[in-house]
Amino acid sequence: MKTMRCKQLGGACEKRFRATSFDEISAMSRQHAMEMIQKKDAAHLRAMGKMQELMQDPDAMKRWMEDRRREFDTLPDD
Secondary structure, eight states: OOOEEEEGOSSEEEEEOEEEEEHHHHHHHHHHHHHHHHHTTHHHHHHHHHHHHHHHHHHHHHHHHHOOOHHHHHHHOE
16 A cells, blocks of 8 residues: 555645555545535645646646656555
């Protein structure tokens, strides 16, 4: 298991996610983001806006995801 925080995954808070794969932790982060956006959390709404800007450039988004995946891969197991 490895742990990443919401902020490390493009979010706005210190919530921690634990998973055995990057895909799993990424899904947890997306679910959390959707919940926070539904609650109209201002910090998460700003973070989502930044992610939406990043998504306008598919190459930049791909690089960002690859960087997060590498970061996950280099984390020590909990």
